[in-house]
Amino acid sequence: MQRILQPGEIEALDAIDFPRIRLPRPTELFAERAARLRQLAPGNPIADYLLFIARVCEAQAGIAATLQTTAPDAAVLERALEHGMPPLPLQDRPDPAWQAALAQLLERVLAGAADLPAVLVAHARRLQALDAAALDQLAADLLNEDGDADALAVQPLVMAALQLVWADRASRLDAARLAPAAEPTVCPACGSPPLASVLRIGGSAEGHRYLHCGLCATEWHMVRVKCSHCQSTRGVRYLGVDGDGKAVLAETCDHCRSYRKQVDQHADPLAEALADDLATLRLDLLMAETNFERASGNPLLALPEPTDDA
Ligand SMILES: [Zn+2]
Ligand SMILES: [Zn+2]
Structure with a gap:
């Protein structure tokens, strides 16, 4: 049996109909x-x-x-x-x-x-x-x-x-069949951690936040109120560098004390997760002076691990 949707219901459907x-x-x-x-x-x-x-x-x-x-x-x-x-x-x-x-x-x-x-x-x-x-x-x-x-x-x-x-x-995977991973903080295609998250503009993804896989570049949706590392909804805040604009901010979490960058295409439509992450190394250097630890690295940046006796 078919049911005719009222205008309000259609809008509600539209809002939930975006690619996960x-x-x-x-x-x-x-x-x-x-x-x-x-x-x-x-x-x-x-x-x-x-x-x-x-x-x-x-x-x-x-x-x-x-x-x-x-x-x-x-x-x-x-x-x-x-x-x-x-x-x-x-x-x-x-x-x-x-x-x-x-x-x-x-x-x-x-x-x-x-x-x-x-x-x-x-x-x-x-x-x-x-x-x-x-x-x-x-x-x-x-x-x-x-x-x-x-x-x-x-x-x-x-x-x-x-x-x-x-x-x-x-x-070549079928996105429609790919379920969010059992662990939503890792890539549903390959299981890698995200290198950053992106607030997207344009099309059906408009305004949604996606985590971007550092290995296979698959993106998966996660609501913005959640920490992308521990999924806590308490204590997520954003830090940036004065004068550097708002295209890349560090999303920090008071619960797990980690941070991960968020790249906002509303602030710069050409912003791209891996490139903008690399180009804002200064933000990582400033974050190193706080007690938030970077949640996961950028695979195209080689930084030796700091040694304890250094
Ligand atoms: Zn992946
Ligand atoms: Zn967290």
Whole structure:
């Protein structure tokens, strides 16, 4: 039996009818990210690094257009979807295509080696010399956040190649079937923590807050009143840098004492989670002086862990 909806009911439906999960479109995503980094670089304290990562993202965009990953096994996918588990978990061995993606990425990045800082060129050459087994081990260590200083030094290049294969596989999932993960603070596609959250403008996502996966770039909705780390609704506040505008703020939580950045497209329509996070390293340096700890890192930023005896 059909029922005719009254105007008020239609509006209410409209408000709840927005995508809970936004799967990535890798080629566009990487190209937009690169453009945003180039836009943010001039005058930034880490301008050279932003331009280096812009080049990495341009390489990603070029490779994404022709990348061939394997579709997840149908039975494994079905089981994961049935149980609300991420269908592309981190614990899986990376899709074998990741090594070819890394080789192409290094080649493209090194094609402009003359303008690159010597230390970054040395890291890229070191990666080119590793065999397949060593590369897989490196990937596993970095995905498990278990890398030593040598691994952390090459993290941005390795993670960029892993982003390529995970984003490609995520882009082929069926968003309608992908349930929010049993743990809503991790990516429903791959189980990684979000690198930041985004307040989106435009279309059906307008005004909604999404957490952005640092590995596969899937975005999933979470109401703004909740801490994106512990889901507490008490004590969520925003801190920013005087004079830096409101496009990127640190969302802090008094309950778990963590912070994560929120990127607001209403303040800057071109704002992009990974690029704007990297370009606001100054906010992280200021937050380091508070007693809030960053909830999760940016995979394209290699920072050695502070040692206790330093
Ligand atoms: Zn993910
Ligand atoms: Zn919290």
